[in-house]
Amino acid sequence: MSAEGGTKAIIAALLANVGIAITKFIAFALTGSSSMLAESIHSVADSGNQGLLLLGGKRAKREATPQHPFGYGRERYIYAFIVSIVLFSVGGLFALYEAYHKYEHPEAITKYHWVPIGVLLIAITLESFSFRTAIKESNQLRGNQSWVKFIRRAKAPELPVVLLEDFGALIGLLFALFGVSMTLVTENGRWDALGTAMIGILLVTIAVVLAIETKSLLLGEGAESHDLAAIERAVTEGPEVERIIHMKTLYLGPEELMVAAKVAVMACDTAEEVARGINAVEARIRAAVPIARVIYLEPDIYSAAAERAGTGSAAPTAAPPTQDAADETAERPGS
Missing domain, CATH: 3.30.70.1350 (Cation efflux protein, cytoplasmic domain)
Structure with missing residues (x-):
């Protein structure tokens, strides 16, 4: 898989997520929406994840050493696995905690009512550009494979990670838009908590999928x-x-x-x-x-006989002893 394509998709996602995170935090500060806070933390986690992927790609290029004679190529798998952990803990679990807190203590959005709507629409636009870049780079390598097969069989982890993150970010933004809109319409903060919970469940699910696929690469996969x-x-x-x-x-x-x-x-x-x-x-x-x-x-x-015997060696089996050798063995003392 092309490293350049993966790097291009990572940088596009990183730039988009940094900009999105800033606007989401501003919206949260103005409105106090839990969905906006969950989405802000989600974008921060995604930005950190893209930084980890870039770091893993750089470290994987180191030359082999006597201690690591096969090089450091698998560092890209390790950092991708760390990404799944970050997405699970920082993104998913935080969102679920915030949803529980806001459900127990619901708060309506009482000021700057339409700020979160505008921010979310801008974020959806920026995230769509990032997702489009990841799709474009992946299509150069995907061939006739389905998207599910591509994500499961890809040996380079960067593009599948960015694809799933961007897909999760877009769906998460729609969940946040739903929660915020319903809160504005009903003035009931529990809708905001529901949107936050949906974001948390989505992120945890994506993190588990990433962890399972990356674990398989870490354990060692053979050629297609x-x-x-x-x-x-x-x-x-x-x-x-x-x-x-x-x-x-x-x-x-x-x-x-x-x-x-x-x-x-x-x-x-x-x-x-x-x-x-x-x-x-x-x-x-x-x-x-x-x-x-x-x-x-x-x-x-x-040797067909050795292969049937399953001895682990294909060398011809030893020839049976001759009659002279058998007689010599019988004549030895103690035989």
């Missing part, structure tokens, strides 16, 4: 089926390898895939021929799947 098929073709299409005995793949980061495989070579090949063959196969893998940057190929001699 189309990349696996391309790797298998690259390994077996030349004369160097008879077959793949077994293979495993693992994403070391959003744009770095590790491939480890045991491959069957000809029993009569010399060490030099095996080495040249392995180098040729690695070159084909990198040409077929450019993100396969770390490749480990172990040459072996295939």
